[in-house]
Amino acid sequence: MERRIKIGGLICIVIFSLxxxxxxxxxxxxxEDYNRLSDSNRxxxxxxxxxxxxxxxQKNGEPIIAVSNRLAYSxxxxxxxxPPGELERICQELGRLLDMDPSEIEERIANAQRPLPxxxxxxxxxxQLLLIEENLSMLPGVIIEKIxxxxxxxxxxxxxxxxxxxxxxxxxxxxxxxxxxGDLIGKNGLERYYESxxxxxxxxxxxxxxAHRMEIATLGGRDPQPGADLFLNIDxxxxxxxxxxxxxxxxxxxxxxxxxxxxxxxxTGGAFIAMEPNTxxxxxxxxxxxxxLNLFAGGIAREELEKLQNNYHRPFLDRNLQITPAPGSTFKxxxxxxxxxxxxxxxxxxxxxxxxTFSLGPQEWKCWRDGGHGNLTFFEALxxxxxxxxxxxxxxxxxxxxxxxxxxxxxxxxGHLSGIxxxxxxxxxxxxxxxxMDNLVGPWVPGDSVNMAIGQGDLQSTPLxxxxxxxxxxxxxxxxQPYIVDRVVDLNGEIxxxxxxxxIKTPDISRxxxxxxxxxxxxxxxxxxxxxxxxxxEPRVAGxxxxxxxxxxxxxxxxxxxxxxxxxxxxxxxxxxxxxxxSGFAVDVGRAFLEHYFPQEEEAIEE
Amino acid sequence: MRYNKKMFRQVDITLxxxxxxxxxxGLIMISSATQTSPEGWQTPHxxxxxxxxxxGFLLMLVVTFFDYRRFGDYYLFLYGGALALLVLxxxxxxxxxxxxxxxxxxxxxxxxSELTKLGVIILLSYILSQEREEISVTALSKCLxxxxxxxxxxxxxxxxxxxxxxxILLVMLYIAGFPGFYLLSATGGLVLGVFGWILAHLxxxxxxxxxxxxxxxIIVFWNPGMDPFGYGYHLIxxxxxxxxxxxxxxxxxxxTQSRLNFIPEQHTDFIFxxxxxxxxxxxxxxxxxxxxxxxxxxxHISFKAKDRFGSLLAAxxxxxxxxxxxxxxxxTMGVFPVTGLPLPFVSxxxxxxxxxxxxxxxxxxxxxxxxxxxx
Numbered sequence: 015m016e017r018r019i020k021i022g023g024l025i026c027i028v029i030f031s032l033x034x035x036x037x038x039x040x041x042x043x044x045x046e047d048y049n050r051l052s053d054s055n056r057x058x059x060x061x062x063x064x065x066x067x068x069x070x071x072q073k074n075g076e077p078i079i080a081v082s083n084r085l086a087y088s089x090x091x092x093x094x095x096x097p098p099g100e101l102e103r104i105c106q107e108l109g110r111l112l113d114m115d116p117s118e119i120e121e122r123i124a125n126a127q128r129p130l131p132x133x134x135x136x137x138x139x140x141x142q143l144l145l146i147e148e149n150l151s152m153l154p155g156v157i158i159e160k161i162x163x164x165x166x167x168x169x170x171x172x173x174x175x176x177x178x179x180x181x182x183x184x185x186x187x188x189x190x191x192x193x194x195x196g197d198l199i200g201k202n203g204l205e206r207y208y209e210s211x212x213x214x215x216x217x218x219x220x221x222x223x224x225a226h227r228m229e230i231a232t233l234g235g236r237d238p239q240p241g242a243d244l245f246l247n248i249d250x251x252x253x254x255x256x257x258x259x260x261x262x263x264x265x266x267x268x269x270x271x272x273x274x275x276x277x278x279x280x281x282t283g284g285a286f287i288a289m290e291p292n293t294x295x296x297x298x299x300x301x302x303x304x305x306x307l308n309l310f311a312g313g314i315a316r317e318e319l320e321k322l323q324n325n326y327h328r329p330f331l332d333r334n335l336q337i338t339p340a341p342g343s344t345f346k347x348x349x350x351x352x353x354x355x356x357x358x359x360x361x362x363x364x365x366x367x368x369x370x371t372f373s374l375g376p377q378e379w380k381c382w383r384d385g386g387h388g389n390l391t392f393f394e395a396l397x398x399x400x401x402x403x404x405x406x407x408x409x410x411x412x413x414x415x416x417x418x419x420x421x422x423x424x425x426x427x428x429g430h431l432s433g434i435x436x437x438x439x440x441x442x443x444x445x446x447x448x449x450x451m452d453n454l455v456g457p458w459v460p461g462d463s464v465n466m467a468i469g470q471g472d473l474q475s476t477p478l479x480x481x482x483x484x485x486x487x488x489x490x491x492x493x494x495q496p497y498i499v500d501r502v503v504d505l506n507g508e509i510x511x512x513x514x515x516x517x518i519k520t521p522d523i524s525r526x527x528x529x530x531x532x533x534x535x536x537x538x539x540x541x542x543x544x545x546x547x548x549x550x551x552e553p554r555v556a557g558x559x560x561x562x563x564x565x566x567x568x569x570x571x572x573x574x575x576x577x578x579x580x581x582x583x584x585x586x587x588x589x590x591x592x593x594x595x596x597s598g599f600a601v602d603v604g605r606a607f608l609e610h611y612f613p614q615e616e617e618a619i620e621e
Numbered sequence: 622m623r624y625n626k627k628m629f630r631q632v633d634i635t636l637x638x639x640x641x642x643x644x645x646x647g648l649i650m651i652s653s654a655t656q657t658s659p660e661g662w663q664t665p666h667x668x669x670x671x672x673x674x675x676x677g678f679l680l681m682l683v684v685t686f687f688d689y690r691r692f693g694d695y696y697l698f699l700y701g702g703a704l705a706l707l708v709l710x711x712x713x714x715x716x717x718x719x720x721x722x723x724x725x726x727x728x729x730x731x732x733x734s735e736l737t738k739l740g741v742i743i744l745l746s747y748i749l750s751q752e753r754e755e756i757s758v759t760a761l762s763k764c765l766x767x768x769x770x771x772x773x774x775x776x777x778x779x780x781x782x783x784x785x786x787x788x789i790l791l792v793m794l795y796i797a798g799f800p801g802f803y804l805l806s807a808t809g810g811l812v813l814g815v816f817g818w819i820l821a822h823l824x825x826x827x828x829x830x831x832x833x834x835x836x837x838x839i840i841v842f843w844n845p846g847m848d849p850f851g852y853g854y855h856l857i858x859x860x861x862x863x864x865x866x867x868x869x870x871x872x873x874x875x876x877t878q879s880r881l882n883f884i885p886e887q888h889t890d891f892i893f894x895x896x897x898x899x900x901x902x903x904x905x906x907x908x909x910x911x912x913x914x915x916x917x918x919x920x921h922i923s924f925k926a927k928d929r930f931g932s933l934l935a936a937x938x939x940x941x942x943x944x945x946x947x948x949x950x951x952x953t954m955g956v957f958p959v960t961g962l963p964l965p966f967v968s969x970x971x972x973x974x975x976x977x978x979x980x981x982x983x984x985x986x987x988x989x990x991x992x993x994x995x996x
Contacts, residue, residue, distance in 0.1 A: 015796060015798060018795060019923050019936065020924075022796070022920055022936065022940075026913060026916045026917060026920070026943060027913065027917075030909055032956075033950055033954070034909055036951075036954050037902060037906065037909070037954065038902060040860060040954060041897065041901060041902040041905070042867070044864055045866075045868070048861050048864025048865040049865045049867065051864075051865065052864075052877055052883075052898075053877075055877070055878065097850055222877070222881065223881065224881035224882045226882065230881060
C-alpha cells in the first residue's frame with residue numbers, strides 16, 4: 015500500500031510536468047502566434063466615411079450654404095461577424111425591423127466587399143434606431159454607425175443642377191478607380207461632375223470589440239478628410255424665383271388645360287436659364303418638374319425611386335441640357351444673321367411680303383398669321399416673326415448653294431456641347447447635306463432649308479444652347495462658355511480650381527450685323543411678338559419668341575430667349591415650356607422673373 | 622466526540638494554507654473574469670464565492686471534531702443520504718430543465734453531485750478497508766455497484782462528473798492493492814471499448830448513451846478546426862487566451878480574451894484560461910505548483926494514516942482533487958476533451974468549493990489522528 019501511494023505521488027509529478035510542458039509550448043513557444051490571434055479577435059478596423067464637400071450658392075454676392083452634411087445613423091452589417099448559419103435569420107429580422115425586403119438585404123450582403131460594413135439603411139428614423147439598438151444583442155454582425163449624409167438645405171431647389179449621391183454601381187466601380195462597393199458617389203449634376211473634389215478621404219477607426227463583436231473601446235485611427243467645397247455662380251434668390259415662376263405658370267396652364275382642350279393637356283415641363291452676358295456665368299437654372307433631393311440622402315427606397323423613374327413627366331430629366339426640342343422661331347436670330355450676311359438685304363426698305371403662304375411646287379407652308387403680314391422690312395419680318403419671309407429667305411439661301419445658316423448656327427453653339435460643367439449634356443443637331451445623307455439617307459432638298467430657316471425640321475437644340483445664342487448677341491458677338499462653379503476650395507482655404515470666363519468662339523459675323531440684330535430684337539419688344547409681354551417693361555428687354563411645332567396631336571413648345579437691359583445687358587435668359595402651346599406663356603414666365611429682378615413701379619400702382 | 626488539546630498540536634496548517642491560497646487566487650480571478658461589462662465594477666459573483674468559502678472553512682473546522690472513523694461506522698447512511706439527494710434532484714430535474722443540477726435551500730443552491738463524490742469515497746474506503754491484501758469478489762462487486770449507481774444517474778447530464786466516480790474507483794482499488802495488471806487492462810479495455818463504440822456510432826449509427834454535444838466535444842477535441850464557431854470555439858478561444866499570456870501575462874484584469882468575453886464559462890470551468898492569459902507562464906506555473914503540493918500533501922496524509930480506512934479515504938479524496946485538476950487544466954489547454962469539471966477551489970461555484978473545503982477538513986481529520994498514542 016505504501017509503495018502504491020508513492021507511485022501515485024510519482025504519477026502526480028509526471029502529469030504536472032507534462033502540463034507544465036504544454037503550458038510552455040502554448041505560452042512561450044507559440045506565444046507570439048497566439049498574441050496575434052487574440053489581437054485579431056478583438057481589434058477591428060472600421061472605416062469612417064469622409065463628409066463630402068459642401069456646395070455654396072450666392073446671396074448678395076456672399077456665399078450661402080445649399081448642400082451640407084448631417085450625421086445620421088446607419089444600420090450596417092459586418093458580414094465577417096455574422097455567425098455561420100445565422101445570415102438568413104438576421105436578414106429576416108432586419109427586414110422586419112427596417113421594413114425592408116429580406117432578400118434585398120441578403121443580396122446586398124452577398125455583393126459586399128469584405129470586411130467593410132455594408133450599410134443596409136443609411137438614415138434610420140429614431141424609431142428604427144431604437145428598435146435596432148434594443149435588438150442588437152440578437153443581431154450579431156449588425157452595428158449602428160454614425161455616418162454623414164447629404165443635407166440639401168432647400169430640398170428640391172436646383173435639384174437637377176446639384177444632383178444627388180448614391181452607392182456606386184458595379185459598372186462605376188470598374189470605371190472609376192478607388193471605389194469599393196458601398197461607397198457613395200455623385201450620380202448626376204454637380205455631385206457627379208465635381209465628384210473628385212467633393213469626395214473626401216475616408217478615415218479609419220481602430221476599435222476593440224468583444225466576443226459579440228460589440229464595440230467596447232476606440233484604440234486609435236485616422237481622421238477622415240472632408241471633400242473640398244464648391245462655390246457656385248448660382249444666385250440663391252434668382253434660382254428660387256426662376257423655379258417659382260416656372261412652376262406657377264406650368265401649374266396654371268395645366269389647370270387651364272383641364273377645361274381648354276386646345277391646350278392639349280398643358281405643358282409637361284419647362285426650363286429656365288439665366289446667364290451673365292459678359293462671363294457666361296450661370297446665375298439660375300431651373301428645370302420642371304423637379305424632385306426632393308433629400309429623398310436620396312439616406313439612399314432612396316426602391317419603390318420610391320421606381321415611382322419617380324416611371325413618372326410620365328420624367329422629373330429626373332434636366333430640361334436645360336438633356337432635351338433637344340426644335341428651337342422654332344427663336345432660331346430666326348441665327349437665320350436672320352445668315353440672311354443679313356449673305357443676301358445683303360436692305361434694313362430700312364420693304365424687302366419682302368407675306369401673303370400667308372409660301373409655295374414650292376406642290377408643297378405649301380403657312381405663316382402663323384392667317385392672311386399674312388403684307389409688305390415687310392427685315393426688322394418687321396423678324397419682329398412679327400413672319401414665317402413666309404423666312405421661308406423665302408431660306409429658299410434663296412438654298413439657291414445660293416451654300417449652307418450659311420448651318421455655319422452661323424454652329425458659330426453660335428448649335429450642334430455641339432457647350433462644355434458646361436454638368437454631366438450628360440446633349441449636343442443637339444444642326445442638319446446639313448452630309449448629316450441628312452448619313453442619318454436619313456436622302457438628299458438635302460429646298461424644303462429642308464425652308465424649314466430650317468424658321469428653326470424647324472431636323473434642327474434640335476437644348477435650352478442651354480439657346481441662352482448661349484442670345485447671350486452672344488447680348489455681349490456683342492462672343493460665344494461664352496457657360497459655367498456654374500466659380501471655385502473649388504479645400505479645407506485649408508486653398509483654391510483647387512477656379513472657373514474663368516472663356517470665349518468658345520467668335521462667330522464670323524461682323525460687329526455691324528450683330529448690332530443690327532440687337533436693334534431687331536428690341537423692335538420685337540417695341541411692336542412685335544414681345545410687345546404684349548415686355549412693351550411697358552423698364553428697362554427695355556430685347557429678345558425673340560418662338561413656338562416650335564411638335565408631332566401632330568401634341569401642343570407646341572413655347573420659347574423665349576432674351577436679355578435685359580437691351581442697351582447694357584446684365585442678364586440673358588431663356589424660357590422653355592415643353593408643350594406650352596404658345597410662346598406667349600413663355601414670355602409671361604420671363605416677365606414674372608424679370609419683375610423680381612427689376613421691380614416695376616407702374617405695376618405696383620396698377621394693382 | 623474524541624479529541625483533546627494535544628491533538629490540535631498535530632494539526633498541520635500546510636493543507637488549509639494551500640486551500641486558502643487557492644481560494645484567494647480564485648476570488649481574484651473570478652473578479653477579473655466577471656468584469657466583462659463596460660459599466661462599472663461587478664461584484665456579485667465574488668461576494669457569493671466569499672460566502673461559500675466562509676461556510677466551507679467553517680465546515681472544515683467542524684468536521685475535524687468528529688473522528689473520521691465514525692464516517693466508516695455510518696458509511697451506508699452517508700452514502701445513502703448523498704445518493705437520495707441526488708435521486709431527488711434528478712426527479713425534479715426530469716421536469717424539463719436540462720441543466721437542473723442543484724437543490725435550493727433558501728437562498729443557497731446546492732449541487733448534490735458534489736456531496737455524492739464524498740459519499741462514494743467513504744463507501745469505497747469502508748468496503749476496501751475491511752479486506753486484506755486480497756480483495757474478494759464480493760467486495761469488488763459491492764464497490765462496482767456502489768460506484769455504478771451514481772455514475773449512471775449522473776451520466777445523462779454530466780459526463781465529466783460521472784467520470785470522476787470511475788476515476789475514484791480506479792484510484793482506490795489501486796491503493797487497496799488490487800492487482801495492477803488487471804486494473805490497467807480493465808481501464809485500457811474500457812477506454813478502447815468506448816473509443817470503438819464512438820467510432821461505431823459515427824460509422825454505422827450504433828446507439829450511444831451520449832448527447833449530441835457530449836459527442837461533439839469529444840470529436841472537436843481531435844479536430845478543433847472542424848467547427849470553429851460551434852463546438853470547437855471554447856477550445857480555440859481558451860488556447861488563444863492562455864497562449865497570448867506569454868511569459869509575464871497581460872496583467873491582472875488586463876486579459877483581452879476574458880474581458881471581452883471571448884472565453885466562454887470563464888469564471889467557472891475556464892478560469893484557468895483567464896489566469897493563464899493574465900498572469901502568463903509564471904502565474905500558471907505557480908498555480909500548478911500549489912496544486913502539486915496539495916496533492917502530494919494529500920498522498921502524504923494517506924501514507925501516514927493510522928489505519929487502512931483513513932489511508933483509503935485520504936487517497937480517494939486526493940484522487941478526486943487530482944482528476945478535477947488534471948482534466949480541467951488539460952481541457953483548457955486542449956490535451957483533454959471539454960467536460961464540465963470545475964477547477965477545485967478556484968472556479969466559481971459554491972457547492973464545489975464548500976464540498977472541497979469539507980474534504981480538506983476530512984484530510985486534516987485523518988492527519989490529526991494519525992498516531993495511535995492519542996487513543
